[in-house]
Amino acid sequence: MPETVHMVSLGCPKNLIDSEVMAGLLARKGFRLTPEATEAAIILVNTCAFILPAREEAIETILRMAALKTPAGGHCRHLVVAGCLPQRYGAALARALPEVDLFLGVNEVPAVAVHLRRLLAGQTGRRNRTGKPTFLMDAGLPRLISTPAATAYLKIAEGCNNRCAYCVIPTIRGPYRSRPPEDILREAEALVGQGVRELIVTAQDTTAYGQDLPGRPALPGLLHDLASLKTLKWLRLLYTYPERLTDALFEVIAREPKLCKYIDMPIQHIDDDLLVAMHRRGNSALIRERIARARGMIPGVALRTSLIVGFPGETPSRFKRLHAFLAEARLDHVGIFTYSREEGTPAESRGPEISEATKQRRRGTLMVRQAGISEEINRTLIGTRQEILIEGPSAHPEYPFVGRCRRQAPDIDGVTYVRGGRLRAGAFVTRTILAADTYDLCAG
Numbered sequence: 157m158p159e160t161v162h163m164v165s166l167g168c169p170k171n172l173i174d175s176e177v178m179a180g181l182l183a184r185k186g187f188r189l190t191p192e193a194t195e196a197a198i199i200l201v202n203t204c205a206f207i208l209p210a211r212e213e214a215i216e217t218i219l220r221m222a223a224l225k226t227p228a229g230g231h232c233r234h235l236v237v238a239g240c241l242p243q244r245y246g247a248a249l250a251r252a253l254p255e256v257d258l259f260l261g262v263n264e265v266p267a268v269a270v271h272l273r274r275l276l277a278g279q280t281g282r283r284n285r286t287g288k289p290t291f292l293m294d295a296g297l298p299r300l301i302s303t304p305a306a307t308a309y310l311k312i313a314e315g316c317n318n319r320c321a322y323c324v325i326p327t328i329r330g331p332y333r334s335r336p337p338e339d340i341l342r343e344a345e346a347l348v349g350q351g352v353r354e355l356i357v358t359a360q361d362t363t364a365y366g367q368d369l370p371g372r373p374a375l376p377g378l379l380h381d382l383a384s385l386k387t388l389k390w391l392r393l394l395y396t397y398p399e400r401l402t403d404a405l406f407e408v409i410a411r412e413p414k415l416c417k418y419i420d421m422p423i424q425h426i427d428d429d430l431l432v433a434m435h436r437r438g439n440s441a442l443i444r445e446r447i448a449r450a451r452g453m454i455p456g457v458a459l460r461t462s463l464i465v466g467f468p469g470e471t472p473s474r475f476k477r478l479h480a481f482l483a484e485a486r487l488d489h490v491g492i493f494t495y496s497r498e499e500g501t502p503a504e505s506r507g508p509e510i511s512e513a514t515k516q517r518r519r520g521t522l523m524v525r526q527a528g529i530s531e532e533i534n535r536t537l538i539g540t541r542q543e544i545l546i547e548g549p550s551a552h553p554e555y556p557f558v559g560r561c562r563r564q565a566p567d568i569d570g571v572t573y574v575r576g577g578r579l580r581a582g583a584f585v586t587r588t589i590l591a592a593d594t595y596d597l598c599a600g
Contacts, residue, residue: 158188159276160231162196164221165302166214167204169309169358169394169567171239172302173293175202178238178268180298185269189300193221194230198272203241205328207496214241215253222255234275236260238268240328243286250284261286262329266297289315289330295343305547305559306353306582307566312340312378316360318397320424321435321503322467322495325360334366337373337381344382353582354390354545355382356565362393363400376408383412389584390545392565394420398446399438406453416562417454421446422462426481427474430467435502440481447485458563460489465522466515467495468506475518482525488533489569490526492519527594534570534592541588544572544599548581555598559585570595 161182165175178200179189190196199221203214218237224230234257242249242259250259258275260268264285271285292314301308315330316323344355357379359365366373383391391414396405398421409415425431428439450457463478482490494515497504542561550558555573564570573596574587587599 158186159198159272160188160190160196161198161200161272162190162193164193164199164201164217166202166217167206167210167240169356170311170360171202171204173299173309173311173358174239174262174265176299176302177265177293177297178202179300179302181266181269182272183300184298185273187269187272193224193232196224196230196232198234198236198275199224199232200236200238200268200272203237203239205240205244206324207493207498209496211241218253218256222253225255234258234272236272236275238262238264242284243289243328244324246286247284257283259284259286262289263287263291265291265293289328290333292333292335294335295339295346299347301347301350301352303566304581305545306351307356307545308347308352308354309356309358310340310344310347310382311335311358312362312365313359317364318361318437319435319502321433321506322464322498322501324498324501327500329360332361332364332368334364334369334373336369337366337378340378341381344385344388348385348388351582353388353584354392355388356392356394357382358394361395361397361400363396363405374404376402376404379405379408379415380412383408383414388414390414390416390562392416392418394565396421397437398423398443401446401450403449403453406450409457410454417457418460418563418565419450419454419457420460420565421450424462424464425467425470425474425478427470427477430470430474433469433503433506434464434467444485447487458488459485460491460565460569461487462491462493463522464493464495465518466510468503468509470495470510470518479522479525482522482529486529486533487526488530488563489565490522490530491568492522492526494519530570531592531594534594534597537589537597538592539589541586542572542597542599543584543586544574546574546579546581546583546585547571550574552598555600561597561599570597572597572599574598575600 243261591598
């Protein structure tokens with residue numbers, strides 16, 4: 157009887173892809189994946205370690221899974237922790253968590269089945285298996301897609317060269333490494349062949365794609381080729397950086413019908429002094445110009461960004477500048493995070509520190525302001541016709557199904573509730589927007 161494995165994937169979509177690859181490799185090697193942790197002989201937790209809340213979630217999850225190793229808890233014989241947390245903390249983590257049988261860094265993704273077989277055979281060795289991050293997935297690796305309703309993420313590169321002052325990703329994931337375009341297209345064709353209808357292009361910085369490859373293939377050409385896949389309906393782009401948002405990229409988004417008119421452009425702040433301190437390329441003038449250019453070249457484009465409040469040196473006047481920018485820019489979707497001081501980053505020793513209470517207060521102020529803007533924008537959509545990808549049944553009493561329109565990315569944006577009978581997950585329907593609130597839409 158095959159050994160059972162339960163997987164828990166934490167963190168971003170890029171980490172989820174690693175989890176899907178590991179699940180595919182385990183299934184190929186004869187393991188049985190189970191959604192029930194209490195039924196599993198092995199529990200594997202793929203972790204995130206980007207900021208403090210992510211680390212806290214990872215530790216909490218690990219300890220909860222460790223409780224299932226007791227006779228009263230479940231059938232678990234081995235607990236494995238993979239991904240960014242062991243990659244970042246290595247041997248120190250192994251000492252702190254004796255409940256864990258094996259720690260696997262980000263380089264061990266392709267060898268996961270080998271490690272688990274050795275564990276089951278009692279072949280004890282080093283509990284901590286981490287090394288220099290060089291792994292780059294390819295189309296030959298299997299994936300068990302875990303995203304719902306005909307959607308899958310497509311990772312076009314690994315690592316990062318940007319070296320933002322607050323960020324540990326280059327240390328954890330290594331330098332930027334682009335996948336060859338032909339390999340990306342091969343994986344995309346396989347995913348579409350499996351029934352995927354929405355591909356979401358992701359990397360730490362998608363706009364840096366190809367700069368490290370011979371011939372320097374660029375993102376616009378890759379998107380054009382991906383959009384040529386016949387049965388693909390939507391193509392969505394995440395994690396673009398303002399200084400690399402070119403007219404060529406805007407043109408391909410505007411021109412290709414399958415490309416969602418949606419740009420995710422993390423800017424983190426608008427104050428020029430803080431942008432310098434954060435080691436961000438570009439300044440406030442460039443950010444404003446790119447926003448205006450996107451709107452001018454892509455009619456109806458939905459813009460998303462992420463912001464950091466409480467970075468050391470964010471004076472009240474600098475925060476007010478950010479607050480005013482929200483009202484000025486009127487972005488469709490905004491994620492707001494409080495600054496987390498991370499060891500090993502250039503910003504670690506930067507002062508003065510801003511209190512957690514002030515960070516939370518500033519975040520709340522921005523959230524309230526953006527909520528009003530989001531609702532105003534959503535209400536302008538009432539009466540329009542929108543194509544919607546159905547994701548499944550909803551708990552809404554008047555709208556029995558839930559999905560997303562082109563202006564909504566999964567997990568990070570709002571959803572669209574839909575009236576109608578017998579709609580299946582993965583179907584595309586066109587409906588009129590009947591109502592809207594702060595983040596969500598209702599269609600019938």
